[in-house]
Amino acid sequence: MTTATMLTGEQAAHEAGVAPATIRKWVQRGRLAPAGKQGRAQLFRLEDVFAAERAARGK
Numbered sequence: 001m002t003t004a005t006m007l008t009g010e011q012a013a014h015e016a017g018v019a020p021a022t023i024r025k026w027v028q029r030g031r032l033a034p035a036g037k038q039g040r041a042q043l044f045r046l047e048d049v050f051a052a053e054r055a056a057r058g059k
Contacts, residue, residue, distance in 0.1 A: 005046040016053040
């Protein structure tokens, strides 16, 4: 069984090559859902971030 890589919004933005504000916008528009929390920070699965990035680019 593999564990999903969990990233903060800032880390997710870096991996997807977008601004952190873009990650927040995807969450607000329902394109990306947080998979958990660490303190106040939302955490995202790396594969979910890449899926949202592909959808945003129309691929």
